[in-house]
Amino acid sequence: MITGTTRLFAILADPVGHVQAPQMINTWFEAHQIDGIFVPLHVHLDxxxxxxxxxxxxxxxxxxxxxxxxxxxxxxxxDEVGAAARAIGSVNTVRRTPEGRLIGDMFDGHGFVAGLEGQGITPQGQRILLLGAGGAATAIALALFEAGAATLTIANRTQAKAEALQACVQAAHPGAQIEVGAPDPRGHDMVINATSLGMKPGDALPIDTALLDPTMTAVEIITKPEFTPWLDQARKLGCRTHIGRHMLQAQIDQMARFMLGHDAGA
Known part of the structure; x- marks a missing residue:
């Protein structure tokens, strides 16, 4: 029941119709007997x-x-960011203090790897193609090498952003085998879409799916639709597929606890 003492939490997104965090975090609040409500807020970047x-x-x-x-x-x-957010240059969770200060951190990378491992997929020893070079892609790239990935190729529309991501990862992992390349899955074991392509009807495919083969694992971070067009095609070609919801599910506990600033009694 929502009362005058109920605490508020929100997700900021554009667009906002695809987000699944509200139902998942509200379920977490209920399970942990937290008097809170989590809602979506549609906010344009400007x-x-x-x-x-x-x-x-x-x-x-x-x-x-x-x-x-x-x-x-x-x-x-x-006003303050944690070590992961500082290294990556982006945040996905923010705690507001009673004084109105905002403390941010990033859970995408570890949540992504935990989501993979929860489905029996390990990045260790894998040759990986990463599509995108934004905040989520940066967090994922760093976490992949922490998890033992063999090589990583970054493909992004803006080469300068891909090169910046390459430099960031090499600073954190000096021995990392990482390069900037084309969105060509040949020679890779795993393909990860960390772009927004596939979220909206009519979006271009992030990759030429004709170049996929059934030995590859196709991975998505978009949560809705559950199977983006390229992921659906990968599934039809016989690739192992991994949907974006697993990444979010693996982060829910971490994000909720961070926003609350304590262990929530669990």
């Missing part, structure tokens, strides 16, 4: 700073989840 400034003054707001396209911009709007 309005993000104005919205965040207003949220600072909302005294019954305790936390935010940040998703595309706001992760990188939100890092600059926080």
């Amino acid at each position: 309005d993000l700073q104005t919205v965040v400034q207003g949220l600072r003054a909302l005294h019954n707001l305790d936390g935010l989840v940040i998703t595309m396209p706001h992760k990188t911009a939100m890092a600059a709007l926080c």
Whole structure:
């Protein structure tokens, strides 16, 4: 039951219709007997700073989840960020203190790997093609090498962003075998779509699916639709597929606890 003492939490996104965090975090709140409600907020990128400034003054707001396209911009709007967010340059979870300070951190990378491992997929020893070079892609790239990936190829529309991601990973993992390349899955064991392509009807495919073969694992981070067009084609070709929901599910506990600022009694 929502009352005057119920604490508020929200996800900032654009678009917002695809997000699954509200139902998952509200279920977590119920299971942990937290008097809180989590809602979606549709915020355009140009309005993000104005919205965040207003949220600072909302005294019954305790936390935010940040998703595309706001992760990188939100890092600059926080008063403090954790080590992972600092290394990556983006945040996906924010805690609001009683004084209105915003503390951000990033759980995408470890959540992504945990989601894979929860489905019996390991990055260890894998040759991986990563599509995209934004905040989520950066977190994923760093976590893949922590998990023992053999090689990583980054393919992104803007080569400068791909090169910046390459430099970031090599700074954290000096021995990492990482290169900037084309969105060509041949010679790779795993293909990860960390772009927003597939979220909207009519989006271009992030990859030429004719180049896939059944030995590859096709991985998505988009949660809705559950099977994006390229992932659906990969499934029909006989590839092992991994949907975006697993990454989110693996992060829910971490994000909820961070927003609350304690162990929630569990």
